[in-house]
Amino acid sequence: MLKVTNLTKIFGGLKAVDGASLEVGQGRIVALIGPNGAGKTTLFACIAGFLPINQGRVELLGQDITGMKVHDIARLGMVRTFQITQPFAKLTVLENIAVGSHQLHERRADALSHARNVAERVGMPAAMLDQPAAELTVAGRKRLELARALATEPKLLLLDEVMAGLNPQEIVDIIGIIRKIRDGGVTILLIEHVMHAVMSLSEHIYVLSYGKIIAQGAPKDIVNNRDVVEAYLGRGAAEQMAAAEGQHA
Amino acid sequence: MSTARPSWLGHGLLLLIALAFPLLFSSPFMVNFGVLALFYAFIGQSWNIAGGFAGQLSFGHVAFFGVGAYASTMVQMRLGWNPWMGLPVSALAGAAAGWLIAVLSFRAGLKGSYFALITLAFAEVFRIVVNSVEVTGGGLGMLIPMKQTAANFQFGDRRVFYFIILALTVASVLLALWLKASRFGARLAAIRENEDSARALGINTFAEKTKIMMISGAIAGIGGCFFAQYFLYIDPTIAFGVDKSVEMLLVSMIGGAGTVYGPLIGAVLLAAISEVTRAWFTIQGLSLVLYGALLVVIIAYLPNGLIDLFKRRSQRPGSP
Numbered sequence: 001m002l003k004v005t006n007l008t009k010i011f012g013g014l015k016a017v018d019g020a021s022l023e024v025g026q027g028r029i030v031a032l033i034g035p036n037g038a039g040k041t042t043l044f045a046c047i048a049g050f051l052p053i054n055q056g057r058v059e060l061l062g063q064d065i066t067g068m069k070v071h072d073i074a075r076l077g078m079v080r081t082f083q084i085t086q087p088f089a090k091l092t093v094l095e096n097i098a099v100g101s102h103q104l105h106e107r108r109a110d111a112l113s114h115a116r117n118v119a120e121r122v123g124m125p126a127a128m129l130d131q132p133a134a135e136l137t138v139a140g141r142k143r144l145e146l147a148r149a150l151a152t153e154p155k156l157l158l159l160d161e162v163m164a165g166l167n168p169q170e171i172v173d174i175i176g177i178i179r180k181i182r183d184g185g186v187t188i189l190l191i192e193h194v195m196h197a198v199m200s201l202s203e204h205i206y207v208l209s210y211g212k213i214i215a216q217g218a219p220k221d222i223v224n225n226r227d228v229v230e231a232y233l234g235r236g237a238a239e240q241m242a243a244a245e246g247q248h249a
Numbered sequence: 250m251s252t253a254r255p256s257w258l259g260h261g262l263l264l265l266i267a268l269a270f271p272l273l274f275s276s277p278f279m280v281n282f283g284v285l286a287l288f289y290a291f292i293g294q295s296w297n298i299a300g301g302f303a304g305q306l307s308f309g310h311v312a313f314f315g316v317g318a319y320a321s322t323m324v325q326m327r328l329g330w331n332p333w334m335g336l337p338v339s340a341l342a343g344a345a346a347g348w349l350i351a352v353l354s355f356r357a358g359l360k361g362s363y364f365a366l367i368t369l370a371f372a373e374v375f376r377i378v379v380n381s382v383e384v385t386g387g388g389l390g391m392l393i394p395m396k397q398t399a400a401n402f403q404f405g406d407r408r409v410f411y412f413i414i415l416a417l418t419v420a421s422v423l424l425a426l427w428l429k430a431s432r433f434g435a436r437l438a439a440i441r442e443n444e445d446s447a448r449a450l451g452i453n454t455f456a457e458k459t460k461i462m463m464i465s466g467a468i469a470g471i472g473g474c475f476f477a478q479y480f481l482y483i484d485p486t487i488a489f490g491v492d493k494s495v496e497m498l499l500v501s502m503i504g505g506a507g508t509v510y511g512p513l514i515g516a517v518l519l520a521a522i523s524e525v526t527r528a529w530f531t532i533q534g535l536s537l538v539l540y541g542a543l544l545v546v547i548i549a550y551l552p553n554g555l556i557d558l559f560k561r562r563s564q565r566p567g568s569p
Contacts, residue, residue, distance in 0.1 A: 048449070074451035082449070088442035099439040102432045103451045111432065152450055 001026045001156055001187045002047070002078070007056030009039075009046050009211075016042045018211035019056070024156065029178070029188045031198045033222075034208035035232055040191045041083055043208065044158050048080040049073045060156070075103070077155030081148075081162060083191070085141040087133035094119065094129040096144055100151030118151045121184075122177050138165040143174070150181060157181070159190040163197055171197055199223070207231065267415055271408040278524075280407045286520035287414040288475065292493075293500030293512030294421040295468035300498065301506035302428055303461045304441025308365040309372030310469055310497045315488035316346040317470025318477045319379055322391050327384065332393075332402035335474045343470020344463040346375075351462035355455050360444070369494070376489030390484025393477065402478045410479055417475065418513075421468055425509040437461055441507075469497070492537065499540055503547055505554025514555050518543075 002024040009017040016039045024030045032040050045051045047058055049070040058066045060078050068076075088096050097115035098108075105111040119129055122143050128136070133144060142162050149157055159178070163171050175197050182188050192198045198205065199219045207215040207222060209231035215222060222228055226238040233241075267287075271280050292314060299305045320342030321335025330338075354367045379385040397403045404410060428434035436457050439447040447454050477483050500519050505511025522543075523536040551557045 050445075050449075069453075070448040071451050071453045074449060079451070080449055082446070086443045086446040086449075088439050088446065090442055091438060095435070095438070099435055099447070099452075100450050102435050106432055108430050108432065108435070111435070148446070148450060 001028075001061060002189065003059040004043075004047060005057045005059075007043065007046055007058065008054045009042055009051060010054045015211050017046060017053075017208075020208065020211065020213050021056075022206050022213060022216070024187060024189050027182065027185065027187055028204065029182050029190070029202050031202035031205045032189065032191050032208060033193070033195075033198055033205060038208040038231075039211040040208050041160055042211075044080060044160055044191060048078065048158055050080075074152065074154075078158065079149040079152050079154040079156075080158035081145040081160055083160040083164070085138075085145050087136070087141055087144055089132065089134040091133060092130050093124065093133055093136065093140075093144055096133050097147045097151045100148045103152040115147075115151055118147050121180070122147045122150065123173060139167075139170045142166065143177075146174075146177070146181075150186070154186060156187045156189065159188060159192075161191055161193060163192055163194045175201055264419070271411045275408070277407060278528075280411055282520055282524050284407065284411050284414055284479065285524070286517045287411070287418045288472065288479075289496065289500050289516035289519050290513045291414060291418045291421055291475075292469055292472040292497050293504070293516050294418070294425060295465050295472060296497040297501040297506060297508075297512045298425060298428060298468075299461050299465035301501055301508070301511070302425075302434065302441065303437035303458060305458060305462065306361065306365045306498075307368040307494075308498065309368030309370070309491075309494050310465075311489055311491070311494040312350065312368065312372040312375050313343040313346050313466040313469035314473040314476070314493060314497075315372070315375055315379070315485075316466075317343040317473030318483050318488045319385060319473070320470070321474035322393060322477045322483055323385065325393065326391055331400070332478060333400075335402070335478070336471060339470040339474035340467040341470075343466040343468070343473070345466075346470070347462040347464070347466025348459060350466075351459040355458050369491070372489050372491070372494060376485045379489065380485040386484075388485060390482060390487070393481040395481060403481070410475075414475060417471060422509060422513070424464075424468075429509060433457070433460070495537070499544060503540075503544055503554060505556030508554065508556050510559075511554050511556045514559075518555070 004020065004022045007017055007020045008015065020043055032043065034040050042051065046053045049065070049068055052067065056066070057064060060073070060076055063076070065073050065076065088099065094112060094115050097118055098111045101111040101114040101118065105114050116129065124143060124147060128140065136144060142165070146159065146162055163174055166174065171194055178188060178201060190202070202219060205216065205219055205222045206213050207228045214227045214231060215225045217225070229238040229241065270283050274280070295313070296307065296310045300307055317339030321339040324330040324338050325332050325335055350368060350371050354364055359367055380388050385391070395403065397405045428437065436447065436452050439450070439452060440454050440457060444454050473488065496519060500515035501512045502515070503518065504513065504515025519540060522539050526536040526539060547555065
């Protein structure tokens with residue numbers, strides 16, 4: 001579905017993304033994790049065409065999309081959400097979603113009814129639909145980001161921290177929704193800091209640290225990966241933890 | 250949409266009043282007032298579909314107006330075309346100017362106040378160019394010879410002009426109504442609210458913005474043609490003066506930018522203030538002073554424009 005090869009993005013003297021490669025198979029949920037500032041959102045922006053890249057190659061469904069315009073990439077079926085939600089503030093929630101729906105539905109009435117349908121799929125109560133997007137809570141805005149992207153009927157969704165700022169119950173809800181979206185045939189690549197969500201949702205995890213992919217694998221392998229633990233907790237942390245465990249044993 | 254719109258009955262009544270107006274008030278003063286009000290509504294709508302609907306705030310919309318006025322007058326005076334041909338010519342010229350400014354400034358990624366400033370600069374450049382070349386009549390401008398026949402787009406009865414500008418204004422309102430209910434309009438609203446999100450959802454923001462600038466330019470261009478035929482005289486200051494840009498913008502903002510009827514309300518008010526101050530006082534530019542004061546009050550108390558007074562509270566002009 002998506003194949004990123006050796007992608008490098010340089011800001012001035014800083015290599016924000018340094019030769020990152022990853023692959024997302026059809027129908028899977030893949031997570032991209034890493035400490036703050038690792039370059040996850042930058043990598044997302046590069047993949048989706050928001051930032052020009054210095055090196056590397058991005059392929060979507062076998063087609064080279066490197067350097068293509070954002071809207072063309074979106075029309076090919078890869079749509080991103082924003083970590084900092086970017087609603088169309090003065091439009092109602094339904095109108096927000098309908099902007100996405102219009103991608104496939106020319107007529108206004110069709111787009112609005114499709115948008116209603118999508119809202120239901122992401123579990124938005126009908127009462128919310130006529131509210132201006134500016135009045136939504138954090139959880140509501142996150143869900144709107146998801147709904148709007150989903151309304152374009154994408155093949156691949158790039159979700160950037162859709163769980164940040166949500167309470168535990170809301171996280172449980174959104175995990176269920178994401179799983180349902182995948183079961184509906186949409187491949188998902190997500191950035192997430194909420195670890196238990198990452199562990200329960202994803203089938204494959206890539207770990208980014210200082211712009212480099214330092215590890216990848218199944219969730220259970222990642223939690224025991226020495227490099228990953230050190231990336232999060234600092235050098236030597238893995239040994240100290242192992243030592244501490246040894247003493248307890 | 251969930252929000253109520255003026256009904257067909259409301260539309261019909263409004264149109265009936267507009268049609269009956271010159272028959273009930275046939276004095277030259279009142280007919281002229283009606284023509285001016287509709288003219289402001291028409292060019293205000295031109296600004297509104299770009300600035301209000303698509304969020305592309307232009308301070309130099311007079312550029313399109315002036316290009317239309319000059320294009321139509323020049324094909325008539327220099328090439329000897331029938332004045333009626335000025336209408337399509339001015340529309341094309343306005344659209345071409347819209348395309349030029351849009352492509353140059355959107356390619357450069359200009360948004361918000363930068364876009365506003367570049368449009369202002371373009372209008373000034375156009376003014377200076379027509380002021381300095383021979384073929385436009387230079388600073389003296391062009392006087393269209395008086396020859397009052399319908400074939401010549403001149404009418405002894407000024408009420409004919411009233412009905413022409415009324416038809417044009419109705420067409421511009423229909424266009425605005427269509428925009429509100431179409432995919433194109435929804436995309437423009439998305440661009441106005443958040444361009445990055447619009448792109449992320451697959452909207453070609455550059456193409457959509459260029460399209461609306463061309464449509465808006467065409468309307469303002471036709472406005473320029475009408476103006477030239479109504480007053481039979483244009484010069485660089487009349488055709489490209491900053492004051493007309495300000496008027497287009499104010500008509501829309503005071504009435505309610507981004508709404509279908511906002512420019513109509515703003516236009517009636519602008520025409521009323523301008524005619525009344527001209528009749529009662531001799532101070533030059535007093536109408537603009539009053540209008541500016543009104544704008545301050547409206548921004549403070551009715552940020553969505555006067556149209557809020559006519560709407561229920563639940564209705565928001567921002568929606569497509």
